[in-house]
Amino acid sequence: MYEQHWQFKEKPFQNTPDPRYLYLSAQHEDAIMKLSYCVTQGLGCGMLMGVFGCGKTLLGKALLNDLGKDKVRSAFVSSPSYSEPAELLRAIVRGLSPQPLPDKKSDLLADSLLEKLNAILVDNARDGKENIVIIDETHTIEDAKLFEQLRMILNFQMENKFLLTLLLFGQPELKEKVENNKPLDQRVAIRCSLGPLSEEDVDKYISHRLKVAGRPESGNPVFNKDALKAVFQYSGGIPRRINTLCDFALMSGFAQKAETVDAALVSSVIKDFNLS
Template identity: 30%
Template sequence: MYLDFYQLQLKPFQISTDPRFLWLGEKHEEALAVLKYAIRDNSGFLLLTGDVGTGKTTLLNALIHDLDDDVRVALVTDPGLAKLDFFNYVADAFNLDRTFRSKGQFLIFMKKYLLELQNYNKQALLIIDESQNLTQSMLEEVRLLSNIETATTKLINIFFVGQIEFNDIILRPRNRAIRQRITVSYDISKLNESEIGDYIRYRLKVAGSREPIFTPDAMNEIYQFSKGYPRLINIICNQALLTGYVREKRQIGSAIVAECATELKISGGIVGVQNQAIPESGKRPAAGQPGPSSPKSQTTDKAIDGKPKFNKSAILVVGIILALLIGLEATLFRNRQESANINGSKRSVQPTEAATALPKAQSATQIKNHAQNTIPLVGQSNQANSDQSGSKGSSDTSTADQSKVTEPDQAPTTSSIAAVAPLRSTDAKTQLSLADIKKLFGEYPEVKFGFNSNTLDNEDYYLLELIARYIAQKPSTALILRGYTDRSGVRTYNLKLAEFRADMVKTYLVGKGVPADSITTIAVGPDPDGPDGTTVPYDGQRRKVVIEFLTPAS
């Protein structure tokens, strides 16, 4: 990897919350101090909210680490549980070593436990992460849990940590009892432009860097794309270091950062945040049913005179869908025509992947045209010469034309589009099985790359989104990503390219919420070693990343 190249001892931009890389800006330090004081003061209900990727989990881990031993902490990371499961989860988090079959059993035992802690001058702190996933009924159960107290003392502090939409839940009239008990509330914001530079330099210093790696222009570009969200900063910086490594650039400039942001499909940072607050009924709306709306949104949908007014957003969405359907039909028709012409006239030529230069990210226009044409890279004369020597003697093309050969398009076929259509139309909350993915993409799904390319097509993105959805449902699943190349050219380069592609797929999955520590990347390169003892043949498409699923049962 890039550690030796940049003289680093650790990966500085891992997505996981490594305490060694804890950097607290002014807002984070203030929040940490306020929360620590509130816990010491036995304040009851605490609330920490923030947008996705603002560092809530990092701050939470720092808080837990700084608490004294006389505070017993129970952390619930998945509050979307049934009532009895939630109680048993809390009991296990407090190390009670007991399973409860009723709410009454749990409350009786919990009260005895909390009174015992008080006798030893200890405190209990229940932290509920991702609180926006609490149903209305479970939120009420948590409120009742806080009623365990003596005449003079609260026996348990309850700390809500969630996304900003949890504020909408708390503001509901039926939740005013909880809202009135929240004594400390803090909303953590994203980093500003000056803090981003300090954040990046600090993490590089902890990782062992002695020289500046990112230029000031690169820092500014990172801010423009990440908008100050630490998670996006980590993802872009890690990808930029990978790109700089394969291109042998000791310093990362703004151009590399912009290319990496394009590859990751991060155009101008976060455009909008979907409100994920649970409806007041405690149930998520079914597909096609409207969610809860505010009084303001209800009144603006009608004209002043009381007559109904058309929803411009709905009209726009319908127009976009119709345009997409028309475009898809036209594309399928053109593909059928082109396929007939190609099959009747010539065979495709597969160029080799030998190279001394390194892959360059395509521009936005090239990515848009990728489904029609793979564009040869510019300014790589050594690459062209290598391609000529790698395919010399081929009966399909002359030596003079070798540098002009491009790889056939890897866009989805008509049959594959039809196959994935049922899954595309399902609701995002529908349970997805591993068998569904393997039925569409094979036992070991593949992300295929064009000649000397590191870009993905639409079907690749869809595959990775399905995998991310599945792992969100089955978080105990692990992945092994194996990167492959053909056998032509320098072995060192091929291994580096295979590693780069596997890491690129990993970075995309991590950006979709897959835990980084559940993904292992292996650079196989030109070798035949496949998943689970299988062999990857040398013929056919070898420029790919093969995905293996490791489930708890295997």
């Protein structure tokens, strides 16, 4: 809608996990490095925690890209609000299997799925593929049986090496939930976290997304310094809030035929769209 006005090739502030838009602040680089190490060194289990909207899902997608799609088989399980361990297992098996799974009643049984998962893990490993399971929004799991099921899949090993890497992503309350399953907690080899961006990083984050979207570097800035400060103050450094505010500001700026987004425009958007 506003792309031509601002000289973009695409919208820069979509709240979708597109790895091209990942801005590597120091904390994001640290998390990527640690999680990559967890995978490549076969450490078994890693955990990434952060508040809602800080970029955990996007970082997970970028991690898989960095590892190379030709080198990994991955299951990315989002919002795992399953009622039974077999449902969670089935989602994992579907992600890791190179072939579509038949819909058989026997496949709904946890024991059958565990056998199938073990066979898939072994086949993938023999093909030189890393098996990676990312459970996004793990903190939403309420049933302790599901955490126990996650612990059990870490028992799959070959030649004293883990056949898969399990990465648990979630909000800070995930820490306590994992600690409630002591055997699982003891398997977590890597722990990292994401927090809000600093004011300097917010400026760089916005600049990065504008560049990826195709904005020429010459000419008037899209957001002036006062606007950037206002975005930081409103968002608290949370990327999802930054994206929402900047998207609405660009739309309003387009409607007003503005050449630059200033602090007054940002303030009016916060008020008009009830973002406060």
